[in-house]
Amino acid sequence: xxxxxxxxxxxxxIDGREPGAVREMVARKLPRLLALATRMLGDRDEASDVAQExxxxxxxxxxxxxxxxxxxxxxxxxxxxxxxxxxxxxRQDVISDDDAPEPVDQAPLPEDQLDESARSERIAAAxxxxxxxxxxxxxxxxxxxxxxxxxxxxxxxxxxxLESLLSRARRTLRSRLAGERGEHVFGKERR
Amino acid sequence: MTPERFRRLTEAYxxxxxxxxAAERAEAKALLAQRDPVVLAALADARSLDLVLxxxxxxxxxxxxxxxxxxxxxxxxxxxxxxxxxxxxxxxGAGLVGVGVxxxxxxxxxxxxxxxxxxxPANPPSLFDQTGESTVFSSATADWSxx
Numbered sequence: 001x002x003x004x005x006x007x008x009x010x011x012x013x014i015d016g017r018e019p020g021a022v023r024e025m026v027a028r029k030l031p032r033l034l035a036l037a038t039r040m041l042g043d044r045d046e047a048s049d050v051a052q053e054x055x056x057x058x059x060x061x062x063x064x065x066x067x068x069x070x071x072x073x074x075x076x077x078x079x080x081x082x083x084x085x086x087x088x089x090x091r092q093d094v095i096s097d098d099d100a101p102e103p104v105d106q107a108p109l110p111e112d113q114l115d116e117s118a119r120s121e122r123i124a125a126a127x128x129x130x131x132x133x134x135x136x137x138x139x140x141x142x143x144x145x146x147x148x149x150x151x152x153x154x155x156x157x158x159x160x161x162l163e164s165l166l167s168r169a170r171r172t173l174r175s176r177l178a179g180e181r182g183e184h185v186f187g188k189e190r191r
Numbered sequence: 192m193t194p195e196r197f198r199r200l201t202e203a204y205x206x207x208x209x210x211x212x213a214a215e216r217a218e219a220k221a222l223l224a225q226r227d228p229v230v231l232a233a234l235a236d237a238r239s240l241d242l243v244l245x246x247x248x249x250x251x252x253x254x255x256x257x258x259x260x261x262x263x264x265x266x267x268x269x270x271x272x273x274x275x276x277x278x279x280x281x282x283x284g285a286g287l288v289g290v291g292v293x294x295x296x297x298x299x300x301x302x303x304x305x306x307x308x309x310x311x312p313a314n315p316p317s318l319f320d321q322t323g324e325s326t327v328f329s330s331a332t333a334d335w336s337x338x
Binding site: 014017022023026030031034035038039044048051052055056059062063116119120123124127138141142143145147148149159162163164166167170171173174177 | 199202203204205209210212213237240241243244246247248249250251252253256257259260261263264265266
């Protein structure tokens, strides 16, 4: 990797105990970490714990970080994903990609209650119902906006396998979200 | 790029060109510019799902979480002000000098008092004077073996 790691300089400043560097790292990485963990776990409290644990690793790693191998952000994603999978395993929530996911109990809501927050919750529920690897692929590629090569490397799979997981994830989400609410969730006009 | 590949691309990566693989982005955009109905339909399908997925928001980190994380962070070294900038720096020096002087004075006093004991002619036997016949350990009265 020839590109300069965009986090290398900040890590050096943290290692040098520069005032403000720690806060800058928190501002830069915490929202992304929290979003990743929240979408992987579907639980805000657990996601917060994961983010905190990930930051403890960052503080330890700052003095030892050597550029030239992986980007710091990629390493951080791997750390956070490992922490998420530890929790998912504890919940025995990991479903193999070949297993049919459990349907989520979602009682229909009146149309006028489908506000922004409710819509977000419905998507969260649909995400949570995905098999873990499909969810991971979608979260990394769509929400975290990692390049496909990087997301595939993080997951330890080929780009073709990543595409397959993404296609299945999107197909499942489309049918689940369209099926339960009608086509209006896809931006079509309400009846 | 074929329309079929474009459809598979959008089914996997969605409708946003910045989400497409860098190696295929230019070709996909070129195909899109041809306004092929199949390609446009694939893009519209992907866009509708993107729109739904973008509705999932994650709240900003709570201040308590930020506090917890900062509490675990490596601490910045305490800033040392130059001695001349510290308030009343001379007081601490004066204090040290004062303690030193007091110690010397106490030592001189102790020596002079001890010396006066040896100089006084009517010096009473000391408890530590082991040269005499009677000591605290050799007194005949301390023999309790017959009792």
